[in-house]
Amino acid sequence: MRTFDIQPVDRTMAPAIQQKIDNLNKPKGSLGRLEELAMQLCLIQQTLTPSLAHPCHLLLGGDHGIEREGVSVSPREVTWQQMVNFTRGGGGVNMFCRQHGFHLRIVDVGVDYDLSRVPGIIDHKIARGTRNFRYEPAMTVEEYDRALSVGAALADECQQEGCRVLNIGEMGIGNTSPSSIWMHLYCNIPLEECIGAGAGLNSDGIRHKYEVLKEAVETYRAYGTNKTNGTNGACEPVSYFGGFEMVTAIGAMLRAAQRRMVVLVDGFIMTACALAATQLYPAAKDYMIFTHCGDESGHRRMLDFLGARPILSLGLRLGEGTGALCAFPIVDSACRMINEMNNFKDAEITKYF
Numbered sequence: 001m002r003t004f005d006i007q008p009v010d011r012t013m014a015p016a017i018q019q020k021i022d023n024l025n026k027p028k029g030s031l032g033r034l035e036e037l038a039m040q041l042c043l044i045q046q047t048l049t050p051s052l053a054h055p056c057h058l059l060l061g062g063d064h065g066i067e068r069e070g071v072s073v074s075p076r077e078v079t080w081q082q083m084v085n086f087t088r089g090g091g092g093v094n095m096f097c098r099q100h101g102f103h104l105r106i107v108d109v110g111v112d113y114d115l116s117r118v119p120g121i122i123d124h125k126i127a128r129g130t131r132n133f134r135y136e137p138a139m140t141v142e143e144y145d146r147a148l149s150v151g152a153a154l155a156d157e158c159q160q161e162g163c164r165v166l167n168i169g170e171m172g173i174g175n176t177s178p179s180s181i182w183m184h185l186y187c188n189i190p191l192e193e194c195i196g197a198g199a200g201l202n203s204d205g206i207r208h209k210y211e212v213l214k215e216a217v218e219t220y221r222a223y224g225t226n227k228t229n230g231t232n233g234a235c236e237p238v239s240y241f242g243g244f245e246m247v248t249a250i251g252a253m254l255r256a257a258q259r260r261m262v263v264l265v266d267g268f269i270m271t272a273c274a275l276a277a278t279q280l281y282p283a284a285k286d287y288m289i290f291t292h293c294g295d296e297s298g299h300r301r302m303l304d305f306l307g308a309r310p311i312l313s314l315g316l317r318l319g320e321g322t323g324a325l326c327a328f329p330i331v332d333s334a335c336r337m338i339n340e341m342n343n344f345k346d347a348e349i350t351k352y353f
Contacts, residue, residue, distance in 0.1 A: 002148040008283040037334035056158040057102040062110030062245035063129030067174035080113035087120030096325035110244030144239035151251025165262040169321025178241040179272035257287040264324040267294035292323030
């Protein structure tokens with residue numbers, strides 16, 4: 001089973017970092033959240049001069065067996081169609097990556113379509129979609145371990161190119177369903193309060209989605225006492241309900257944390273992946289910057305459970321990692337603040353506090 005050696009950030013440097021921030025030529029605390037972000041960047045990288053060099057974005061695609069139960073307004077073929085669209089530069093993720101200078105990798109880890117000959121798509125397909133978790137585990141323990149390993153390898157590739165900040169997005173019709181269940185199980189929030197419209201369900205659709213997921217959780221609880229899927233402890237809900245793109249994202253997050261990279265966390269789906277990752281390795285949260293609170297029901301409550309303060313709240317629910325890309329300039333401003341602002345002494349300004 002894939003494991004990760006993730007250490008909490010060493011806070012020994014915190015007083016020196018705070019002293020540098022406080023001595024920048026500005027009123028103490030006047031740059032608010034930027035000062036907090038600068039502290040986190042310095043602690044992650046263990047330096048007074050952090051870098052956001054070569055930002056990378058992983059766009060991971062996978063289909064879900066639970067989609068067959070009508071829990072999404074979008075049909076599953078939209079997954080592969082959008083993956084192809086991304087290779088042509090026509091998606092929201094493409095636009096924002098171009099705008100903010102992110103190197104985009106489009107990766108098929110579980111799309112129910114043959115994309116192996118499509119230029120621009122990296123083929124790491126584990127299977128053509130997960131199984132229907134209404135009746136059985138979404139993946140085997142071997143598939144779960146492979147998905148984690150693919151995510152770790154992708155993070156390693158980014159780091160080898162000089163990447164210091166990693167963003168992750170997803171494309172997978174139906175993936176709000178496992179996200180809602182993870183939220184329910186890990187946060188101990190009633191399932192009905194964890195379920196939203198996803199790609200645009202109406203009230204009847206949301207009610208149907210709740211009934212399907214309620215039955216799936218009941219089946220899981222009966223199955224889970226058996227331990228026959230070869231997993232145990234915190235990882236059980238991850239492998240039982242997760243999509244290949246989601247578990248791959250978790251593997252990338254965990255490896256990035258192990259490599260002391262900055263991990264940007266996007267909306268509802270990626271916050272659910274961050275939630276699962278921190279259940280497995282609590283120290284991973286030290287390396288995560290939560291960038292956006294989206295419009296999906298329950299997202300704010302999941303963030304509250306994690307003790308996370310998102311940078312933006314724009315009502316986005318596109319996914320693909322787009323909210324995090326929109327927030328990146330603010331993280332960049334925090335990095336530039338601590339690296340480029342002058343201090344009182346060098347600027348020859350009287351320090352008045």
